[in-house]
Amino acid sequence: MEQFEGKNILNFIKELPNDATCKEYLAKYKWQDGFVCPKCCGNRGCMKKDYKYHCYTCHHVESATANTLFHKVKFGLQKAFCVVFEMTTSSKSLSSTQLAERYGVSQTSMWFFMQKVRKAMESSKKYPLSDLVHVDEFTVGGKEDGKQGRSYDSKKKKAVIAVELTNKHQVKRVYIKSIDDYFSKSLTPIFEEHISTSAKIFTDKWRGYEPLKATYDITQIESSNGKNFKKLHIIIHQIKSWLRTIPTHVSKEHIQKYFDEFCYCINRSQSKQTIWHNSIIRMIDNEPMTWKQIKQNVT
Structure with missing residues (x-):
């Protein structure tokens, strides 16, 4: 066969x-x-x-x-x-x-x-992002207010996303990791597991990324309400839409599995x-x- x-x-x-x-x-x-x-x-x-x-x-x-x-x-x-x-x-x-x-x-x-x-569908973590990478945080769940920036609503599930772009700024690969808060300690694992130290990384000016500059090549720029991270925010919109198609509640304990499913499918599009x-x-x-x-x- x-x-x-x-x-x-x-x-x-x-x-x-x-x-x-x-x-x-x-x-x-x-x-x-x-x-x-x-x-x-x-x-x-x-x-x-x-x-x-x-x-x-x-x-x-x-x-x-x-x-x-x-x-x-x-x-x-x-x-x-x-x-x-x-x-x-x-x-x-x-x-x-x-x-x-x-x-x-x-x-x-x-x-x-x-x-x-x-x-x-979990990542093997064998192929870190190594070129141009944009990183940001977002939330899912709870009432969507449409506002840019970090939400501290306890009903929302927090996550950090890393998107690798081609030279033409097309999406190449995506990884998402569930986090408990926006501090550097919580942001570090996605870098260690999915981003190469040779990558050229761009984030907004959130201070949680400051300690990571000792290991990674990070440039911090103004987000301008997402205008400087257009492709990344398109992916964030897609993952939120992806989760909305599920008519049942996704718990915080299992949300990472759904992130893994989304990344697995989009990385193999x-x-x-x-x-x-x-x-x-x-x-x-x-x-x-x-x-x-x-x-x-x-x-």
């Missing part, structure tokens, strides 16, 4: 019409580099007809979904593949309520699985043909997660 590419859902269903073909697809890419038994580390075995691998050394039998984020999926592998397809190819965020109704499953089971997909397949590979490469781990936001 060849790697699926594209955004056409009819072609997707045609190539993966049932649970068996989805299991075959999963098995192919799970063991594409060869089988290694998780029990005895042996590499001799064979694929059984139900796409389980049988180890010749210790006779352990492993399913295609075992040790992946598809482990114990509650509603069938084809539906799970379709949910990943919709989350990665849609231009808007999707709620668990919407998808639960669409696929005829419980909202709780859908929310649990979608959080697993968002786990796979030029590679939508392969985004679904790459997401499946990430689901395979991640360890299974329990309900308790996701509810407690364990990473």
